[in-house]
Amino acid sequence: MASTLFGDCSTSSAARLLPLHRHTTISLLFRRLLPQSLPRQLGPSRTPTSLRALSFPYSTSSSPSPAPPAVASLAGEASATVIDGKAVAKKIRDEISAEILGMKEATGVVPGLAVILVGDRAESATYVRNKKKACGHVGINSFEVHLPANSSEEEVLKYISEFNADPNVHGILVQLPLPSHMNEQNVLNAVSMEKDVDGFHPLNIGQLAMRDREPLFVPCTPKGCMELLHRYGVNIKGKRAVVIGRSNIVGMPAALLLQREDATISIVHSRTSSPEEITRQADIVIAAVGQANMLRGNWIKPGAVVIDVGINRVEDPTSPRGYKLVGDVCYEEVCKVASAITPVPGGVGPMTIAMLLSNTLASAKRIHNFH
Numbered sequence: 001m002a003s004t005l006f007g008d009c010s011t012s013s014a015a016r017l018l019p020l021h022r023h024t025t026i027s028l029l030f031r032r033l034l035p036q037s038l039p040r041q042l043g044p045s046r047t048p049t050s051l052r053a054l055s056f057p058y059s060t061s062s063s064p065s066p067a068p069p070a071v072a073s074l075a076g077e078a079s080a081t082v083i084d085g086k087a088v089a090k091k092i093r094d095e096i097s098a099e100i101l102g103m104k105e106a107t108g109v110v111p112g113l114a115v116i117l118v119g120d121r122a123e124s125a126t127y128v129r130n131k132k133k134a135c136g137h138v139g140i141n142s143f144e145v146h147l148p149a150n151s152s153e154e155e156v157l158k159y160i161s162e163f164n165a166d167p168n169v170h171g172i173l174v175q176l177p178l179p180s181h182m183n184e185q186n187v188l189n190a191v192s193m194e195k196d197v198d199g200f201h202p203l204n205i206g207q208l209a210m211r212d213r214e215p216l217f218v219p220c221t222p223k224g225c226m227e228l229l230h231r232y233g234v235n236i237k238g239k240r241a242v243v244i245g246r247s248n249i250v251g252m253p254a255a256l257l258l259q260r261e262d263a264t265i266s267i268v269h270s271r272t273s274s275p276e277e278i279t280r281q282a283d284i285v286i287a288a289v290g291q292a293n294m295l296r297g298n299w300i301k302p303g304a305v306v307i308d309v310g311i312n313r314v315e316d317p318t319s320p321r322g323y324k325l326v327g328d329v330c331y332e333e334v335c336k337v338a339s340a341i342t343p344v345p346g347g348v349g350p351m352t353i354a355m356l357l358s359n360t361l362a363s364a365k366r367i368h369n370f371h
């Protein structure tokens with residue numbers, strides 16, 4: 001993830017690449033004309049009680065009061081519900097811990113996750129460390145191989161086949177990106193599809209794309225996005241969903257998952273003309289492009305639900321790390337238009353790790369026939 005200089009939406013590099021046709025204020029005023037779009041779009045929450053407190057502020061609201069003058073209204077503009085991925089992920093980890101304990105007591109089996117990290121990218125090392133910590137918290141054994149950046153592809157393949165054969169390992173994750181001299185396809189194909197907790201094996205992706213078939217694993221980040229939509233009671237069936245970005249690991253599987261739940265999907269990508277016009281039609285937006293603050297307020301239909309997958313570092317001299325994390329969505333603008341939005345950090349990121357743990361537990365249960 002490239003570091004950019006700009007932390008605020010108005011100066012985002014992406015905003016210059018993709019010219020804006022409308023100003024945010026217009027969106028804000030437009031939204032005022034449709035104050036009822038939110039409660040109708042979001043049906044009653046299927047969310048457990050503990051999460052309901054985090055849920056929609058509008059669901060019980062009465063009729064809108066007369067509109068104050070536009071300028072005054074901007075400060076008091078109601079904000080979207082914040083979809084708290086950190087809290088949901090914690091709840092899921094607690095559920096996983098309990099299940100793992102039960103499984104251990106009943107069968108003696110402890111789920112195991114193997115992570116292969118090649119090279120010294122600081123971000124990759126951080127993710128791997130976070131995954132290991134998360135495994136520790138829920139009671140999953142973690143196995144880690146850290147290879148130097150100049151290792152050969154054969155070496156990586158050798159570790160993969162060892163983990164494929166190891167009965168203590170139920171999940172195998174090869175941290176991406178791999179160094180450029182390696183063939184990512186060869187490596188991902190080598191992971192046994194029964195241990196493919198990332199869901200990146202072509203057979204798992206293929207099953208995801210086919211009707212009436214079930215993949216053994218669904219990729220963690222898109223699965224986390226869907227879990228957030230479910231736990232916040234967002235209706236998907238029959239809705240228009242736009243996924244921005246067509247990567248194998250997020251955009252494409254996210255679109256397939258939404259389609260499997262009967263949304264009508266569009267994928268917006270770097271060659272799409274008028275991406276903002278298409279995005280503005282969406283009831284659900286999943287942004288996964290890796291461009292800081294790219295989605296402005298005027299890309300969003302009032303009342304839409306926005307899931308921000310981007311994790312971009314932008315320089316921030318006031319932060320001890322020297323940078324801060326921002327999403328692909330210009331949060332300050334979009335939170336005034338959307339009905340619900342995920343923050344960065346604290347949105348999809350923690351869910352990705354929770355889904356990895358969930359996939360690893362599911363794998364151990366399947367391998368040991370424990371249900």
Ligand SMILES: Nc1nc(=O)c2c([nH]1)NC[C@@H]1CN(c3ccc(C(=O)N[C@@H](CCC(=O)O)C(=O)O)cc3)C=[N+]21
Binds near residue numbers: 173177220325347353
């Ligand atoms: N084979 C493979 N599988 C992956 O799942 C995979 C990968 N490779 N390569 C890199 C990406 C990235 N990724 C993240 C996971 C958690 C957070 C996360 O927890 N983020 C925190 C912030 C963490 C921080 O403060 O740095 C948050 O958004 O709140 C972010 C990013 C998994 N990835």
